[in-house]
Amino acid sequence: MIIKRRNVPLMGVIELFASLTILMSLISLFPSFNWFFELTVHFKFQYFIASLVFFCIFLYSGKIWVTGLLAGCLLLNAFFVIPVYWNKQNGASDTQSALNLMLLNLQSHNTDYPAVTQLIRSYSPDIFIGQEINKEWQQELESLVHLYPYQKIISRLDNFGIAILSKIPLDSIETHRWGEAKLPTLSANFVFNNQTIKLITTHLLPPGDKTYYQLRNDHANTLVKKLLPASTPLIIAGDLNMTQWSNNYQILEDQTHMYNARQGFGILATWPAWLGGLGLPIDHILVSQHFNVKYIETGPNVNSDHLPIIATLSLNKVR
Incomplete structure (x- = not known):
């Protein structure tokens, strides 16, 4: 008896991980005054990178509704990540010593x-x-x-x-x-x-x-x-x-x-x-x-x- 292996389409795997990225991004919005929610909050940058990658993939594949969801996910995570790159200075500093x-x-x-x-x-x-x-x-x-x-x-x-x-x-x-x-x-x-x-x-x-x-x-x-x-x-x-x-x-x-x-x-x-x-x-x-x-x-x-x-x-x- 020959058992045939069931091939999982690559796009199916990508859709699974894209869905997980959206789900975890949403869960991480809950206040982290709970041990489990706390763990999900720390990966904002990873969610941002993942949602950007998946957005590009689905935009190229032409799946409009998934692309729209990922665009929202990308913007959501960008809200937390991008401000880290905004400079914060408090006025004139002493340039003679550091x-x-x-x-x-x-x-x-x-x-x-x-x-x-x-x-x-x-x-x-x-x-x-x-x-x-x-x-x-x-x-x-x-x-x-x-x-x-x-x-x-x-x-x-x-x-x-x-x-x-x-x-x-x-x-x-x-x-x-x-x-x-x-x-x-x-x-x-x-x-x-x-x-x-x-x-x-x-x-x-x-x-x-x-x-x-x-x-x-x-x-x-x-x-x-x-x-x-x-x-x-x-x-x-x-x-x-x-x-x-x-x-x-x-x-x-x-x-x-x-x-x-x-x-x-x-x-x-x-x-x-x-x-x-x-x-x-x-x-x-x-x-x-x-x-x-x-x-x-x-x-x-x-x-x-x-x-x-x-x-x-x-x-x-x-x-």
Whole structure:
């Protein structure tokens, strides 16, 4: 007995994925105060790319009604994606000095120490912020003390060790255990261009299930409460495990009156590293209105699951 294989037309597969793109785009419109809806929200850029591709395919094939649906889907996702490329400046900045920051989730089981130290030496940021620090990474970062004499490193057995390495003297370095998760947050003050700046770095839990989702949001909400009101220049940097399209992220940005340093420079995806520009922007540098962002970019893959993000900031001129 010969069993004939049933061939699935290529167009049928394309129609299936086009339908999924439309469906997920619509689901992602629901407020992300729910664990499942939260997961769908983060892929706005991917929905945008997919809807653009499928729109071109069906426009070429002459299927008008499907093309119309995809045109609507494309415009819907463009509403969220395009504004990321709109520049945000806050007035005249000091052109004589700039503050360079690098943020990198090292990945605790990454052992490519030479790649990371070479990255730091190559970019030579004023301040390096590392996450997922274990004992091995602590030893590696401490070896850079001749370049970064001001260090605060907390290593852990899990993925929530954290570190600040600075060329600039750090004052009032404190370790906080904000939120029910009790994960470490570092805060430090330093003087730059004759102004005191507060730097906060933290690593929020990934929303892998409902419990982690709630703990992540509790951590972020506690962070907001502790920071308000913020009258001095403020920087928050860390793996927040959410994109800027999440309602939970918007609460953090709106209530602290801060903005994302990547605003105006594009998506700048950081995770997973192997996806490059098609990944998710979950590592963030947020700055208060005291700053302008001169430049921001993602760095090369150093065998972590995250890409580094490097920002050059300037303070607004005092009027």
